[in-house]
Amino acid sequence: MAEIDLNNPEIDVPAELKQQIAVTTLDRIYNWSRSNSLWPMMFGLACCAIEMICTAASRYDLSRFGMEVMRPSPRQADVMIVSGTVTKKMVPQIVRLYNQMSEPKYVIAMGACASGGGPFKEGYNVVPGVDKFIPVDVYVAGCPPTPQALLHGLIILQKKIEGEHIPDTRWYKKCVVEAIPIPILGPDIIDPRHFELIKEETHKPLPVVEEVVEGGETA
Amino acid sequence: MSDQIVIHPLYAKLLEKFPESVVMDERQGFSGIVVQAITLLEVVKELRDNLGYDYLSSVTAVDDFPEERLEVIYHLFKSIGGAPVEIKVFLEREEPVVPSLTPMYPGAELQEREVWDLYGIRFDDHPDLRRILLWEGFEGFPLRKDWKEPLYEEDTKPFKSRWPEGKGERKELLNPYKDNVQYPREFDPNTLSGDVDQAMYKSLEYSDDPNSRVLQTDQMVVNIGPQHPSTHGVFRMTVVMEGETIVNLKPVVGYLHRNHEKIGERNTWLQNMPYTDRLDYLAPMSNNFGYAITVEKLMGIVPTERAEYIRVMMAELTRIASHTMTTGFLLNDLGAYFTPALYALEERELILDIFEEVAGSRMMVNYFRFGGVVRDVSPEVLKKIRHLVYNRLPRKIDELDKYISANEIVRIRCEGVGVLTADDAIAFSTTGPNLRASGVPYDVRRADPYSIYESLDFDVCTRDHGDVFDRYRVRIDEIHQSIRILKQVLDRIPEGPIMAGKPQYVAKVPAGEAYGRVEGPRGELGFYVVSDGKPNPKRYHVRAPSFINLTSLAQMCKGAKVADAVTILGAVDIVLGEVDR
Amino acid sequence: MNGIGIIKGLLITLKHFFDTYIFDFGRKQKNLTPDDKRGMVNSSGLFTIQYPEEVLAASEEFRVIPFLVYETAENGDHKYRCTSCGICAKVCPTQCIFITRKKDAETGKPIPSPEEFYIDTDKCMNCGFCAEYCPFDAIKMNHDFELATYVRGDTHIYNKEMLGKPVEYYAKIRPVNYALEVAEKAEKAEKATAA
Ligand code: SF4
Ligand code: SF4
Ligand code: SF4
Numbered sequence: 001m002a003e004i005d006l007n008n009p010e011i012d013v014p015a016e017l018k019q020q021i022a023v024t025t026l027d028r029i030y031n032w033s034r035s036n037s038l039w040p041m042m043f044g045l046a047c048c049a050i051e052m053i054c055t056a057a058s059r060y061d062l063s064r065f066g067m068e069v070m071r072p073s074p075r076q077a078d079v080m081i082v083s084g085t086v087t088k089k090m091v092p093q094i095v096r097l098y099n100q101m102s103e104p105k106y107v108i109a110m111g112a113c114a115s116g117g118g119p120f121k122e123g124y125n126v127v128p129g130v131d132k133f134i135p136v137d138v139y140v141a142g143c144p145p146t147p148q149a150l151l152h153g154l155i156i157l158q159k160k161i162e163g164e165h166i167p168d169t170r171w172y173k174k175c176v177v178e179a180i181p182i183p184i185l186g187p188d189i190i191d192p193r194h195f196e197l198i199k200e201e202t203h204k205p206l207p208v209v210e211e212v213v214e215g216g217e218t219a
Numbered sequence: 220m221s222d223q224i225v226i227h228p229l230y231a232k233l234l235e236k237f238p239e240s241v242v243m244d245e246r247q248g249f250s251g252i253v254v255q256a257i258t259l260l261e262v263v264k265e266l267r268d269n270l271g272y273d274y275l276s277s278v279t280a281v282d283d284f285p286e287e288r289l290e291v292i293y294h295l296f297k298s299i300g301g302a303p304v305e306i307k308v309f310l311e312r313e314e315p316v317v318p319s320l321t322p323m324y325p326g327a328e329l330q331e332r333e334v335w336d337l338y339g340i341r342f343d344d345h346p347d348l349r350r351i352l353l354w355e356g357f358e359g360f361p362l363r364k365d366w367k368e369p370l371y372e373e374d375t376k377p378f379k380s381r382w383p384e385g386k387g388e389r390k391e392l393l394n395p396y397k398d399n400v401q402y403p404r405e406f407d408p409n410t411l412s413g414d415v416d417q418a419m420y421k422s423l424e425y426s427d428d429p430n431s432r433v434l435q436t437d438q439m440v441v442n443i444g445p446q447h448p449s450t451h452g453v454f455r456m457t458v459v460m461e462g463e464t465i466v467n468l469k470p471v472v473g474y475l476h477r478n479h480e481k482i483g484e485r486n487t488w489l490q491n492m493p494y495t496d497r498l499d500y501l502a503p504m505s506n507n508f509g510y511a512i513t514v515e516k517l518m519g520i521v522p523t524e525r526a527e528y529i530r531v532m533m534a535e536l537t538r539i540a541s542h543t544m545t546t547g548f549l550l551n552d553l554g555a556y557f558t559p560a561l562y563a564l565e566e567r568e569l570i571l572d573i574f575e576e577v578a579g580s581r582m583m584v585n586y587f588r589f590g591g592v593v594r595d596v597s598p599e600v601l602k603k604i605r606h607l608v609y610n611r612l613p614r615k616i617d618e619l620d621k622y623i624s625a626n627e628i629v630r631i632r633c634e635g636v637g638v639l640t641a642d643d644a645i646a647f648s649t650t651g652p653n654l655r656a657s658g659v660p661y662d663v664r665r666a667d668p669y670s671i672y673e674s675l676d677f678d679v680c681t682r683d684h685g686d687v688f689d690r691y692r693v694r695i696d697e698i699h700q701s702i703r704i705l706k707q708v709l710d711r712i713p714e715g716p717i718m719a720g721k722p723q724y725v726a727k728v729p730a731g732e733a734y735g736r737v738e739g740p741r742g743e744l745g746f747y748v749v750s751d752g753k754p755n756p757k758r759y760h761v762r763a764p765s766f767i768n769l770t771s772l773a774q775m776c777k778g779a780k781v782a783d784a785v786t787i788l789g790a791v792d793i794v795l796g797e798v799d800r
Numbered sequence: 801m802n803g804i805g806i807i808k809g810l811l812i813t814l815k816h817f818f819d820t821y822i823f824d825f826g827r828k829q830k831n832l833t834p835d836d837k838r839g840m841v842n843s844s845g846l847f848t849i850q851y852p853e854e855v856l857a858a859s860e861e862f863r864v865i866p867f868l869v870y871e872t873a874e875n876g877d878h879k880y881r882c883t884s885c886g887i888c889a890k891v892c893p894t895q896c897i898f899i900t901r902k903k904d905a906e907t908g909k910p911i912p913s914p915e916e917f918y919i920d921t922d923k924c925m926n927c928g929f930c931a932e933y934c935p936f937d938a939i940k941m942n943h944d945f946e947l948a949t950y951v952r953g954d955t956h957i958y959n960k961e962m963l964g965k966p967v968e969y970y971a972k973i974r975p976v977n978y979a980l981e982v983a984e985k986a987e988k989a990e991k992a993t994a995a
Contacts, residue, residue: 117923120482186406386918585929
C-alpha cells in the first residue's frame, strides 16, 4: 500500500545490520501512521453515499486501510468524504462540520456533484463544487464513482499524506487558521466573504436600454 | 389512447350533482374534471364520502405560461383499486389561492407545501404553510416558467452553445459572482438575519402549561439531522420532547433538493431517463420503469413482449436489492452496528453485478427506453440470474430472516412501535410496504396492473399491526414474492426484439397529459407529465413515495421515545434523493 | 429465553468465519470459473475483493467517462472517427459535451472533423447516451475508473487529446461490441461491392 517504504535507508546501513535495525525519519513514521488510520466522517449526502457505504461494506472493506472507523462526529474524524450533491440549503452545515473537524483534516470530493456540480449543476439549489467553500484535497471523478474508484481516491490521499513534512504543515504553524465563515441563506446562498462584491453588483445601475419611441417620425 | 373523449360515468355523476361548477377538460389529450376553486371542497367531499375515493395520491401544479393560468392537479384513488380520477383547478397567476385539502386528507400536507414552495400557490386553511424544499426567504417560485435560475442558458435543451461552436468552459464563470447565485436588485447582504428556521420553531406547538405534563419538566426542542448517522442521509427532524418522550415532530426536508423537476422540464423526453435513476437511488430500475410507462402512455406505444419481461425482471431484482438493504439498515438503526447490514449488502452487490452487466452501471442504470430496453439480456446473464434466484437468494434471505425475526431485541424494539392504523395510513396517503403493513392490501401491481403483472402469479403481502416489526416482515415477505415472480419470468421469457421500432433520440410525444405509476420498493411511484407536442416536457412531476410517506411520521412518533423515532424512520424507509428530488 | 437470538446471530457470524476456510479448501480442487472467486456468486464466507492488488473485472458494458476513438495512420497521425455531427452534444442530458467543428481555412465550409472536443467530467453523468446514439461509433464509454486527482482546475475538462484512445484500446475493453461492429462493417462493404 504505502509507496515509500517505512524504513527506507537513505542512510547506508551495513549489511550485517540490515535485519536488526530500522532507520526512518520522524516524518515518515508519523505520516505512515496517520495515513493508515484515517477515520472518515460518517456523512452521506446523496447517491454517492450509497457507494461509500458499499466501499465500507464487506466486498471492498475499508478496514483493510485502517479506515473502517466511520465517525458520526466531526471532531473525531480525519477525512470528510463529501459524497454527493452539495445543495445550497446544506452547505452551511457542511462548512460548519468542516470547521468542527480537528486538524489535520482532509476533504475528498466524491463524484461529479461534489467536484463540480455534476448533472444537477444548472439547478437553482446546487453548489457547483464543494471547493467553492472548503478546500478539497482529492477529487474522485465518476457519477457515482464505483467503490473501487473511491478506494483509489483514498489511496491517492494516503500518498498525499505520505508526502507531507511536519515543518510545513498548516496545523503546526504558529499562525491561527481562521475558520471558514458559514454561508448564510438569504434570497440565495451568500458567502460572507463576498459581501462587498454582492453589494457592488446588486447596486450597479441597470444597463440602459435604448428606448424605441414608437411613431417617432410623426412627432 | 383513443381520440374521442369518453366521459367517465363518474364524471357524469359529478356533472349531474354540480352542474354549475364542474366541467370536463376538453383539450385534446387531456382528461379530468375542472372544478372551480370555491366548490373544490364540496366536490372532493362528495368524491370521498359517497363515491369511495378515499385516497389522495398526488397534488401538483402546472404553469401554463405564457397563458395567464396556473393549474392545480389532484389525483384521487379508491383504496380498493382502480384507475384514478383527476381534479383540476384553474387559477390566475397573480395571487393564486385554493382551499387546502389537508383537513380532509392529511396526506396532502407536505405536497401542498411543496406546491406553495415551488409555484407560490397559497392553500387556504393549511395548518402550516411554509416553504419546504427551499428555505424561508428564497427569492421567487422556481417552477414557474418565467423564473430563471442563475445558470440559465436557454429554455430547452439542447443548448445552442454546445455545437458547432462549443468551447469547453464552466458556465458559472460567466456569472458576476463566479458562482451559481443571483440576488435581487438593491439587495444588501448586511441587512440579513440568516435565521431561516424561526417559522418552523414557531409552528411546533407545545404547551407551556406544566400541569398538563406527566413530567414536570421543560419541554425541549431537539434537532436530529441533517447530519446524523440515523437519518439515512440529509434528513432532519425537529422534535419536541418531554423527557425522552416525543410530544411533537416536524420533518425538515430539502437538504438534497436538486431541482429535478426544473431540470426535467428543460431536458428532452429521453434525457430525463438517466435523471430518474438519481431519484430513488436504491431502486433505479423502478424509476426507469415508472417514467418509461408514463411517457409510453402518452406516446401510445407498447413495448415488445421480451422487453416487458426484462423490465419486470429488473424491477423485481431492484426490489430485492432495495428491501434487503432496508432490512439491514433497520438493524443498524436498532443498534446492531453494521453486521446485519454487511450481510444484506453482500446480496445487493451480487444483484448490482447483474445490473452492471446488462446496463453498464451498478446504480445509475439508465436501462429503459421508450418502447423497450436499451440492451438485450444475454443467455449468460439469464443463467446468472437463475442461479441467484434459485440457489443463493432464497437461502440467504431465509438466513437473514431467521436470525433477525427471532431476535428478542429486535422484537422488543420493533413490536408495537410506531403504530399506524389502516384508516390513518390511507388518510395520510401512505404507500408501499408501510401501507400494507397496516393491513391495506393495496399494491399498484394488482390495483392498477401495468406491464405483464396481470399474468403473473404473486400475493400482495399484508400484515395487521401496522408497527415497525410488521413493516419489516412485509418487506421480507415481498422479497419472497419477488423471487416467485422472477422464477415465473425466467421460465416464460420469450425471444424476440427488445425495442418497438427503431431506437431514436428524439421521442415524438403528442400533446396531452399522462399519469403513470408503478409499485416501487417504497410504494407508489407516480409520474405526471404534460406535453405540448414539443421535444421537451411542459410539466414533469414525480410523485415520490418516500416524500409522501413522511407525512405520517409525526403521527407515528408522537408518544414514542426518541430512540424509537430512529427506528420508525428506518422502517418508513426514505431515500433522500426521492424525498427532496 | 432471552439471549438465544443473540447467540444465534453470533453463530451465523461464526459460521461465516469458518466458511471462509471451507471455501478456500474446496476451491483448491475445483476448476475455477469467475463465479467461484471471492466476492462472487458462489463464494461463501469472506467476501472481500482485495483492491488494489486484485481488481473486480469490469463487465463489457461498464461505463465511466466517454473516450473518442481514433485510428492511427501510418505516419502516426491520429485519425479521429468523429465527424463532428453534433448528435452526442445534442443528446447529452447534462450538456457537458462541447464541440467546435473544423472549418476549411479558405472557404469557411465545415469539414467533418472536430477542431476541438471537450467533455466536462465534472458534469458528465456517465449515462452512455453519447456512445449509444453516435452514428459513427466514434465515442465510446471508458472502463478506466482510477481518475482521482489533486486539483480540479482545467484538467477536469477533458480536451480532444485527453479523450482520444486508439481503436485497439476499444477492441480490448469491449471485445464483443467491437466484433459486432467489424462484422457489420464487413457486411456493408460486401453489399457495396456486390451492388
Ligand atoms: S455524482 Fe452522480 S451519483 Fe454522485 S451524487 Fe451526484 S448525481 Fe448522484
Ligand atoms: S455523435 Fe459521434 S460523430 Fe457525431 S459529433 Fe458526437 S462523437 Fe462525433
Ligand atoms: S456519458 Fe452522458 S453525460 Fe457523459 S458525455 Fe456522454 S451523454 Fe453526456
